[in-house]
Amino acid sequence: MPYINIRIGATLKDTQKQELYDKTTLLMNTVMKKRREVTVVHIQESRPSQWSTNGVQLSDNDAISVYVDIKVTKGTNTPHDKKEMIAQTVKMLQEVVGTIQEACYVVIDDIRSDSWGYNGKTQEMRATL
Numbered sequence: 001m002p003y004i005n006i007r008i009g010a011t012l013k014d015t016q017k018q019e020l021y022d023k024t025t026l027l028m029n030t031v032m033k034k035r036r037e038v039t040v041v042h043i044q045e046s047r048p049s050q051w052s053t054n055g056v057q058l059s060d061n062d063a064i065s066v067y068v069d070i071k072v073t074k075g076t077n078t079p080h081d082k083k084e085m086i087a088q089t090v091k092m093l094q095e096v097v098g099t100i101q102e103a104c105y106v107v108i109d110d111i112r113s114d115s116w117g118y119n120g121k122t123q124e125m126r127a128t129l
Contacts, residue, residue: 001118002034002072007044008097009051009058009065016096017043023092028070031085032077038118053103063099067107073123074110082108 004024012020024041028034048058051065058065068089077085086106093100113123 001038001116001123002028002032002070003040003042004028004071005042005044005069006093007046007067007069009046009048010097011045011047012043012097019096020092023096024089027085027088027092031088032070032072032081034072051101053101058101063101064097065101066093066097066104068093068105069107069109071109071111071116073116074112077108077110 006020006024020043021041025036025039028039029036048060048062048065051058053062053065070085070089085108089106090100090104093104111123113127116123118126
């Protein structure tokens with residue numbers, strides 16, 4: 001039931017998007033041990049000028065801004081899993097989109113199972129089935 005939102009200050013080629021979908025899903029499967037068939041990846045593109053670092057508006061000539069938000073069920077991953085996922089996500093972004101801002105954030109949100117739904121049922125309900 002992982003949901004990954006990649007917000008990026010650039011316009012990507014379709015091949016780059018597909019590579020991000022594929023590689024993010026693979027990382028969720030191999031590092032975070034999540035099932036591929038329920039992994040959702042959402043990419044949101046925006047202009048560089050909609051981002052700033054240190055209060056300075058970015059331009060097309062600056063490194064690309066990226067923020068990645070990963071949502072998983074609380075208690076399903078170890079601190080080591082999360083550390084590895086964050087490191088591998090940044091590495092993947094650099095490989096796919098090029099130079100990214102140093103202030104690139106990857107956040108893993110641990111959502112309680114009674115607050116995380118899939119197909120109309122909470123994760124807590126699904127675990128008891």
